[in-house]
Amino acid sequence: MPSSVDVEVLTAVFQVRECAESGHTLHVLLSRPSPDEAWRLPGGRIGDTDTLPRSAQRHLSEQAGLTRVAHLEQLSMLSEPDRVPRTRTIASTFLGLVPRDIPADPATESAAWFDVDAPPPLAYDHGDIVDLARQRLAGKLSYTNIAFALAPGTFSMSELAEIYGAALGYPVDATNLLRILSRRGVVVATGTVGRTGRTGGRPPSLYAFADNRLRVTDEFATLRPPL
Incomplete structure (x- = not known):
């Protein structure tokens, strides 16, 4: 048995960003302590007086200069004994979302945004956390209004369809999306x-x-890839 157990928070923050080559794509925010270390999700040990969400927000601010997250929710608890070498570390993971119109360029050189489909090699199990966060986001897009945390304040339906498509990983028809979202209010x-x-x-x-x-908009509804 280990003599002590560390507790850390890790946050997978997503933003839909427009690239000249690939259009709208979902990006994840990553950081690294030094150039010779692997990229990882922003996070670290929970502070003595922090709640888990407050600790997640503090690490995002300190490591990437990110102070505005439109949505933050707990994702999972990871407790595998060997997930981090040497010291047993339990991780509380979070999903965070940043609207497309919020400038979110990292304030430090140790942080950067990466396309979720082409990330650099990640430390430990952080790649699995990114995948889990992406699955959670895609699932909630089908039955909640969570896209408010990715979209700008006002938008055309073609722009919103691109945001949905980037998050879901497949094209979304703007006309059908308007019909569904209008019906749900x-x-x-x-x-x-x-x-x-x-x-x-x-x-x-x-x-x-x-x-x-x-809020839940239709607990039985699902957005599915086109056949």
Whole structure:
């Protein structure tokens, strides 16, 4: 039996970011203590006076300069005895989401955003945590309004469909998405229009989420990949 057990918090923070080569893609925030160490999820030991969520937020601020997270929820507890060499370490993991229109470039050189489909080698079991967080996000997109934490304050339905597609990993039809979310009362029309696209045409109608707090919208509904 180990003489002591450490407790740490780790947070998989996602943001949909637009890349010139691949369009809208889901990115995860990673950090590393030094250039010769592996990339990892932001986190560390829980403070003596911290709650778990407060500790997660503190490490995000200290390691990446990230002070605004639209949604933060506990993901899992990891207690495998050998998940970290030398010292037994139990991890409380979290899922965090940052809206697309919030500037979230890391304030330090020791942190960076990476495409979740092309991350660098990660320390310990952090890759498994990223996968679990992505699965949780995809699942909740089907029956909650959690996309409010990824979307800008106002958006066209084509932009929201790109955000859903980036998070789910497959294309989402904007017309069908509008029908589903309107029926559930998730999004509302703002009565305003956005900029005309590069190809011209009618300016797109803009929408907003009805709520900025997580709620279940249809406990039996599921967004599935196209057949």
